[in-house]
Amino acid sequence: MVPPQHSLVRMLSTWTLRALPAWSRAPLQDDPQATVAAILQAGYAGLQVEAGDPLMDAGFRAGAVMHAAGRVIAPAQAHELVSRHKALGFGLTTIHLGTGFESAAEGHALVEAVLEAAAAQRYPVHVETHRATLTQDPRRTLDLVERYPALRFNGDFSHWYAGCELRYGDWERKLDLLQPVFDRVRYLHGRIADCGALQPAILDEGVPHVRDFRALWTRAMAGFRAHAGPGESLYFAPELLPHAFEVEGRMVYPAYARQRRGVDGRTEDDCDRWQQGLLLADIAEDCWEAAGGA
Template sequence: MADLHSTQPILRTLMSWLALEDMARFEDARGNAGALLQRRLDDVLEAGYDGVQFDVVFTSDQLAHCRQRGLGIAATGRVNHPEEAGPLAERLADAGFPCATLHVGWGMESPDEAARLIEAVLTASDRHPIPLFIETHRATIFQDAWRTVDFLARYPQVRINGDFSHWYTGLEFVYGGFENKLRFIEPVLERVRFLHGRIGNPGCMQVDIGDGDETAHPYVTHFRMLWTRAMEQFLRQSEPGGSLFFVPELLSPKIYYGRTFPDENGVLREECDRWAQSLVLRGLAQQCFAEAKRRVDAGSGRVR
């Protein structure tokens, strides 16, 4: 777990509550909501995570059990219309969430409509106050790298949740040169304060990466580059004790994220153990953070 009393900028790793849905690990506790809640949180704590990211249907019981275990929290939500941003931010701030990631819009908005959404999120974040990180996600106003960079030029105060598998696969980042794309999205990487951990390849946005071996899974190298560069920028800009959040978010086959393949009996099984893969992703993120810190220290950046 991260040292929350450190004066140095830190990486805080949380587990996604959505990712725990339908995990085989908790199959034996299904049918007993109270036991399932406690089992999940106990395992999150034992695995060394700093907390949990909940969606907007969180309960007071969930938050109370997190507090009892010393687990931190974060939230995720959606803003479809400008008038929704304020009430959502107020509700999350009142519940004690220190920050939230947001899907904003559906991606079909005109430039003016998207601008009003961004302005509403920024106003809500300032008014309540709670940091609101707009996510790079399909079916949102930030589903496209060009549009995101363009809006960041207009609204440089926006901060980002980088869920880069949506872009890596959906925008085929290797087509036309990955390094070219990396340079182009530098304004995005400069503003990342939250990362959703999921690795895709050029054809599928959530894949098994085994133990993270880059020879067997060359696209892992690209995600390490994305995460490390974003972490470098965070470290150069962060105030003492600032936090960057990393949340493995390997989602269920029921919503068509996790892939399934037939076993020897023709029964569809998940491609991987999502709990174990989440730990692999967390380990990669921690390695990236250490490398980012080394680079910043070597370059006389802010961190020492």
């Protein structure tokens, strides 16, 4: 009997929809159900949201694939987060783990708590490669993989490419060294960085940093295909953050989206993040084919 084939599934992080400029072509509507329907019609299979997102209930009602995002900075939080997300009906969760300031012992305790919670509740939890977390450094991440081979990742390689200037030095050797991470990627956040910015607009697919991300994603997809279980899916979710947004009544300025001065003199995003997300998903499809995907 031929085992079920692996698949690449397009998701959309709803961060991509936040604080879009008025001229964006995103199909946002007053009715969340209509918005979700338009997102699915655009080719996405589902949404990745934070619990309580305005589109969460509409996504579940529409039968979309629904994934969660969260953060764990203390071991005791792991079981609570997994229990809550599983009870809400999500299929899996990707997490920011820690702050990056943990000692080796503290980092080990965090990883063990997450792995134990995921195993106990039979619920997938993928640790995101992200700045200001336990996985902000590639070397430390590789050390964690060696100690905890059961780790699975949400690869957001923009954080390493820009934050660790991954391109500086022997690029091909770095790709080879990162193979244990690639083999454990089960989710990918769609964002392409250059060496100076985490989220520049893609205006030319032939520029070096776009080619580099094709290599990163193709490696991760090939690693997934070689090591994932029969019928398992790899999820690709464009996650393009705004320049600023409100959290609990206060404005924060992560400055992911780059800004320009518009015709009215006010600053605005320099691109349509909705359109950029569709482009990233198309690039991911190319990488999937290059990795041997059907």
